Amino acid sequence: xxxxxxxxxxxxxxxxxxxxxxxxxxxxxxxxxxxxxxxxxxxxxxxxxxxxxxxxxxxxxxxxxxxxxxxxxxxxxxxxxxxxxxxxxxxxxxxxxxxxxxxxxxxxxxxxxxxxxxxxxxxxxxxxxxxxxxxxxxxxxxxxxxxxxxxxxxxxxxxxxxxxxxxxxxxxxxxxxxxxxxxxxxxxxxxxxxxxxxxxxxxxxxxxxxxxxxxxxxxxxxxxxxxxxxxxxxxxxxxxxxxxxxxxxxxxxxxxxxxxxxxxxxxxxxxxxxxxxxxxxxxxxxxxxxxxxxxxxxxxxxxxxxxxxxxxxxxxxxxxxxxxxxxxxxxxxxxxxxxxxxxxxxxxxxxxxxxxxxxxxxxxxxxxxxxxxxxxxxxxxxxxxxxxxxxxxxx
Numbered sequence: 274x275x276x277x278x279x280x281x282x283x284x285x286x287x288x289x290x291x292x293x294x295x296x297x298x299x300x301x302x303x304x305x306x307x308x309x310x311x312x313x314x315x316x317x318x319x320x321x322x323x324x325x326x327x328x329x330x331x332x333x334x335x336x337x338x339x340x341x342x343x344x345x346x347x348x349x350x351x352x353x354x355x356x357x358x359x360x361x362x363x364x365x366x367x368x369x370x371x372x373x374x375x376x377x378x379x380x381x382x383x384x385x386x387x388x389x390x391x392x393x394x395x396x397x398x399x400x401x402x403x404x405x406x407x408x409x410x411x412x413x414x415x416x417x418x419x420x421x422x423x424x425x426x427x428x429x430x431x432x433x434x435x436x437x438x439x440x441x442x443x444x445x446x447x448x449x450x451x452x453x454x455x456x457x458x459x460x461x462x463x464x465x466x467x468x469x470x471x472x473x474x475x476x477x478x479x480x481x482x483x484x485x486x487x488x489x490x491x492x493x494x495x496x497x498x499x500x501x502x503x504x505x506x507x508x509x510x511x512x513x514x515x516x517x518x519x520x521x522x523x524x525x526x527x528x529x530x531x532x533x534x535x536x537x538x539x540x541x542x543x544x545x546x547x548x549x550x551x552x553x554x555x556x557x558x559x560x561x562x563x564x565x566x567x568x569x570x571x572x573x574x575x576x577x578x579x580x581x582x583x584x585x586x587x588x589x590x591x592x593x594x595x596x597x598x599x600x601x602x603x604x605x606x607x608x609x610x611x612x613x614x615x616x617x618x619x620x621x622x623x624x625x626x627x628x629x630x631x632x633x634x635x636x637x638x639x640x641x642x643x644x645x646x647x648x649x650x651x652x653x654x655x656x657x658x659x660x661x662x663x664x665x666x667x668x
Contacts, residue, residue, distance in 0.1 A: 324352035329427035330370075330648040332392040336380055339582045339656060342649035345380070346398070353429055358410040361434030365404035368419070370426040370648070371455040372655040372664040373489070376400060377581040388608050397425035398652070401460055403443070403451045404430065419443040421454050428645055428668060444623075447631035450639070456663035457626055457637045461489035464575060464609040466626065467618035469494050472573045472605045473549045477502030480543055482562055484535075485553035487514040487638070489663035490575055492522055493626075494551050496635045499523050503549075506542050508535060508558060510658055517661070521636060535561035546570075555579045556589035563596040574606040582656060638662030 329351045336345040358364045375389065376398065383391040392398065406418040407429075414420065422440035424430040432440055443454055456462060469475060481498045485491045486507025495505045495518065507518045507527040518524040528538035535558045539547065548570050550562035555577025562572065580588050597604050609615040629635035640660035642651035645668050655664035 325355045325429070326350045327353040327355075327427055327429045328645045329425055330398045330645070330652070332380065332394060332396060332398050334394055335382060338584065340377070340380060340649075340653050342653055346649035346652060348646055348648055351397070351427070353427075353431060355407065355429055355431075358408040359431055359433050361411055362409075363406055363411060363414055363420075363432040363440065364408040365420065365424065365430050365432060366407050367402045367404045367424060367427060367430060367668050369403040369452050369455055370666040370668060371401040371459065371461075372652045372660075372666065373400065373461065374576055374578045374581060374656065376652065377656055397427060398648075399423055399425050401455055402426065402430075403454055414440075414442065419445070419451060421459065426645075426648055426666070447627055449627070449630055450637075452639045452641065452663075452665045452667070453630065453637050455665055456489050456639055457493050457630060457635070458623060460609060460615075461663060462493050462626055463615045463619060463622050465490045465493035466497065466622040467609060467614045468573050468575060468607050469497060469551070470618065471614055472603070472607065473498075473551065473571050475501050475503055475549060478504075479548035480504040480506065480546070481549040481551060482506045482508070482539065482543065482547045483551040483553070484508045484558040484562075485578065485658075486518050486524065486527060487661065488553060491551065491553055492518070492638065492662070493635075495524050496522055496629075497626075498549075499525075500629075500634070504543075506539070506547070508538070508554070511661075514661060517638065521638075530558070536564055539565045549573065551575065553578060556591075560589075560591050560593055563591070563593050563600075563602070566596065566600055566602055568600045570600060570602050572602060572604040574604060578656075578658070639665050642666050644668070 327350060328348055331347050331349050333345055333347055340346050355364055378387060379389055379392045381391050400423065402424045403419060403421050404424065406414050406416055406420060409415055420440045420442055475498055481503050483491045483495050486495055487509045495507055499505045505524045507524045508530050509515050509518060509527060510531055512529055515527050515529050518527050526542045539561050543565055546565050546567040548567050550566060550572045552559060552572055552574045553576050556579040607614050626635065630637060640662040648666055651666050654660060
């Protein structure tokens with residue numbers, strides 16, 4: 274898009290035109306400066322800016338089942354003004370973008386209400402990112418700061434003034450990998466920390482079962498629970514992930530649900546039952562957990578990824594929900610951003626987990642895809658469970 278001031282009529286005066294073109298690699302913008310010199314001494318100047326190309330992950334339409342790269346999700350160049358920060362806002366260069374299962378729930382008919390608004394067709398996918406500030410018109414941020422917050426998944430983003438309070442400057446006193454601020458020290462880690470303590474109420478000596486245990490939330494829940502004296506059992510989808518949770522993360526036991534049914538595995542690994550189930554999958558996992566749960570048990574309902582891409586008629590029907598009544602089970606869902614959850618635990622989570630990550634007593638595994646051009650495939654791969662650890666795109 275070419276933006277230019279108009280020239281006044283020159284009447285009969287002759288005019289010499291000097292045009293200068295120069296390219297700024299930092300912003301990839303072509304600046305055209307044209308100076309018109311009128312006789313005898315009158316001078317007018319106009320500057321035209323060509324908007325910079327900005328590759329962006331775009332949501333095109335509501336998918337049927339699993340989203341299809343190139344059809345439902347595409348990467349397009351959307352021209353963006355990178356010359357001047359919006360009033361009170363920022364221009365940032367995005368370093369890392371987070372892919373999370375809840376994004377699938379936003380790819381729906383906007384008429385269907387939920388806790389998070391639906392994506393709008395032909396608009397960017399917006400999620401948590403880590404970015405470097407290029408330009409700032411906000412006194413709380415300066416050029417070179419690293420920030421975390423919700424932006425379009427793109428190469429660059431303009432953050433308008435109303436959004437600035439939602440952008441947090443990263444305090445990386447332990448010099449951790451920046452991607453960790455989208456995992457253990459980001460929304461997934463805060464989700465794990467707050468819900469485990471608020472709903473799970475773990476007590477030393479109890480047994481916890483975690484589905485999708487090698488995922489962004491599950492790996493944090495398991496390590497925190499282990500530090501607090503619980504017996505930790507995890508479910509994963511490959512033998513490599515099973516080795517990871519038991520050998521690297523210190524889980525007491527685990528199983529590959531593609532090789533062993535959840536109910537058979539839990540009866541084998543938890544002969545005395547379980548006290549907490551951290552729910553990320555749904556379906557057979559939930560049914561098995563209800564079967565082996567002890568009276569007074571707690572179910573922390575974080576997600577049910579097995580249901581996200583299934584048509585209603587294909588979803589697994591739980592057959593033993595009556596156990597919630599007869600075993601007096603607390604079964605609670607939550608939204609991490611609501612009062613009493615994330616906000617109430619944020620300071621404790623950041624201070625404690627950052628120390629544990631720095632000293633190596635808690636480990637983080639990121640599954641990093643490279644390049645904005647691979648954004649659609651990486652997001653869909655996460656929904657298929659292909660990621661091994663927290664799914665992150667390095668841009």
